[in-house]
Amino acid sequence: MNTYRTRAELKAEVKSLLTGNWGKAIGLYIIPLILLFISNGYSNAKSHVSIRYDVSNFDIGHIARYASSSGIISYLLSLVFLLIVLSATFRGLDWLEDPELSFDPIKSNFTYFRGPDWWHLIFIYILLSIFTFLWTLLLVIPGIVKGIAYSQSYFVYKDTNDRGQADNYSLTDYITKSRQLMVGNKWRYFGLQLSFIGWWILGFITLGIGFIWIYPYYKLTMANFYRDLVSKSNNII
Template sequence: MQRYKTRYELKTEVKSLLQGNWTRAIQLYLIPVIVMILNINVNRSNSTDAMKDAIYNNGGAFSSLLSTGLISYIISLVVLLISLSSAFRGLDWIEDPQLDFQPIKSNFTYFRSPDWWKLILIYILVGIFTFLWTLLLVIPGIIKWLAYSQTYFIYKDLNDRGEADGLTLTDYITRSRQLMVGNKGRYFMMQLSFLGWWILGSITLGIGFIWIYPYYKLTMANFYRDLVDKNAVNNIG
């Protein structure tokens, strides 16, 4: 197995991609960023928790459904599809830096897909599993969140390559758990490396996220691509 790229290398590659492409990157993640800014400046109540979970793809669907109204939860699912659509296009961009795409239109890719409901069900399943592990203790919940973190990218990857036939929705979660064996610490440290940026974005009333969020999401896509390039688990039939 080859050496994984360091955080510095992964971030440097993303910065290189963003050079001269900031406008495109901002447009690609514009809608999720707008929701984040509204969340910070307009409504900090529990009614936005489900929406916040959808943006960060951190799970929590089950607990959010219990604590928020139906309308708020439906909105969170719409935001989820927008967020995943932009994240998936970001992965395409990482794989092909010369990719020609329409950034704003890319936010709505999965609204045109007949399989949009699968992403929602995966979100719910991840949320339920994470919630149940969190009931034991907070630490197991965090560990499972790390283990499940690549589920959506794996779903996209296998479906794009036509290798998803016969797979159940929980299979994508299992693939993520397998892929993250020995890599959860690396992913956790990658998340921590953005803590200062999140603080900066918050103290600027969310305005800073216009630039921070694309940098973060593309780095996470680059992390996944490096995992797959160095690990054959995602190719197991």
């Protein structure tokens, strides 16, 4: 039986990494955070509907969904935002794996604009959106469950590419591997998400200023969750 790290252990490892490195972490995630606020604010103004943050998926999914409702231009911009957010997210995973890693926080937001395979991430996003939408047509709960099952797809993409295994994978394989990794781990993931509710409340109380520190902490914790999954699932990846 696999013994995974507890929520407290995952967070403690991230806090240890952030100690003395907050400036680096803020620099890495400040652009994605600004884009998140701008996109939500723009969509709110266009729709005149109050947009609430979903603490179970506080990421680029919000940007793409809401921006797409404002027209094709906004949707295309959301795909650019996707690459920026994932570039930062992936650098965060690299940093966790090598705490002494030297990198430029701002330039790291644009890593996947310089690579030839940026379109892979966009098509994975489109596939995830389609699959989750189809499950949601059944009922909301199955859609949420599948969304959690697919939550590691982007990390699987990065990991397999870093290991030189990408030639053996199709785009749907990354989603399948995520689903396999999350077997028996959906409640762990959901519980980890819920553990940040207090932080989100604090962020709103501080009129968004607190998110400058909360967002890096959250994103790195989610990356650490993936590291923990893979360390106990070598037969899957």
